[in-house]
Amino acid sequence: MTAAAITPSRKGAGFWGAFARNKGAVIGLAFLTLIVLMAAFADVLYPDSPWDMTAMPFQPPLSDDALLGSDTLGRDIAAGIAHGARVSLLIGLTSTAVAVLIGVFLGAVSGFYGGRVDDLVMRFTELFQTIPNFVLAVVLVAIFTPSLTSIVLAIAIVSWPPLARLARGEFMSLRSREFVHAAVTTGQSNMTIIWRQILPNSLSPIIVSASLMVATAILLESSLSFLGLGDPNLMSWGYMVGAARTVIRQAWWMSFFPGIAILLTVLALNLVGEGLNDALNPKLARKGRS
């Protein structure tokens, strides 16, 4: 290991420098910014509801009234994509946030206390890792009827285990470090030590995993809505592909463009996640590239 690899990264120039050194990450960030802007200004770009009929049905791309074509009911594909970006990002972010809460809480408790508690929590985590996660998500959303809340919760419930394992590992190794012993000696409570001492120090791998998890969550959401388990009031990319599935022979554009939107968003998020990894975990950054 070189001396440079040991120096911890700092926020500011060092962070951006390390991030920008990964070209893929910069491209990913640019794409992601575009997608976020598209989601933010969806109402300005396409003021009509994406469910409204605005063109003749089955219009191919580059038609006068529909840039990316229209679907079987004359809804504008481009409008659907712009509005769908909101749903994908919203669900991706909130479900990841919930998964991080569950995972980090369980992992922290498990790693900090060890022993029986650790055993119990880890058995529980293993159980959830064994369960086929997409099947569980389908079952949960179907039983609790598709809605924004049920989708977010279902995705969070099937996504937290890797985070719990990660947090547990971090807490276990930090638990025996001097600064934690010092905090114990000064009489800080366990909660304070977990919250103020260990958590801030284990944040960077958690942030990296969480950023990658947003991508997985978006894929999960699109799969659910492809199967017709999306929130019936929200236009989403997966729903668009699912609805166009049966007319693929006549109208490729109806499923092609929403799929590209999913692909680009998920790819951008993965690239940004890797850039964050390079910037936040310099020890690991050189691994895998030489």
Added chain:
Amino acid sequence: MPRIALFISQRLVKAVFVVLAIAVFNFFLVHAAPGDPAAVMAGEAGAADAKFVEQLRQQFGLDRPLYEQLGTYMSKVVQADLGYSYRQQRPVFDLLVDRLPVTLSLTLTAFVLALLGGIALGTLAAMRAGTWSDTAITVVGLTAYATPIFWIGLMLILLFSVNLGWLPAFGTESIGAGYTGWEAFLDRARHLVLPVTTLGLFYMAVYTRLTRASILEVRDMDFVKTARAKGLPEWRIVSVHILRNAILPVITVAGFQAGHLIGGSILIETVFALPGIGRLAFEAVLQRDYQVLLGIFLLTSVVVVVFNLLTDLIYSLVDPRIEVAP
């Protein structure tokens, strides 16, 4: 008892506990569902008139305390009684058994191909790290990793069935073709090409990444240098010395992902109209047939548990250091 036998029997005991825990979880899911559990069992509105629901309530003892109901449910699950689908007018277990072969042939073929392909590509990329072939493999892998599999399936149908007309897009065999013997087998295989490719591609990307990272970690270790210093041929160093050590984390993750693979088959079977468990799940979702859905959940969990056992076995064969894992 030999170590391996002990190891496997420990895993077996654990597997049984996992399956039981999932069954309990299943039970509570029915009861946590909004509305009347009897209505849930009957497949919600439409099929369920009041009299029928009352009859179900009696039959399943839904007026009894919860723990008693749990007991009844568990004793049924142990006897492979997963309830009755009032929508399909058949026991859930029979429905599942009918559909299982298609799903297993789809997922197992996809898994084996993805694993072999992923390990080969990952090795290639790692041994040529930094060259154009490494970059190409990495970029393709990243893209495959980010693409929703149902969409890949549709695009492959568009390309290979609609435009080129090379491969069939739907079903498991040509209807009315009357093939027998070898021809019938080939026909079935042709129908599996697109679904298997679609399902396998994503996981191939995952295994490629893993193998690549794992090999990069191993390839500069001392024992590899020793092997080089001994003057062993490169292919032998890669296949025997590096790969055997680098492959362990790949197998671990591959075992974990068995469940994801089965989940993916819901999407694949929906896209390619294959009459498997996944398609059944999709139909059950459409019809709100919760008994079937929960049966699928339990069965796929069992398949995953069995699969994890197999991975453990393979793991212990590949890695002789393994004795008794915690």
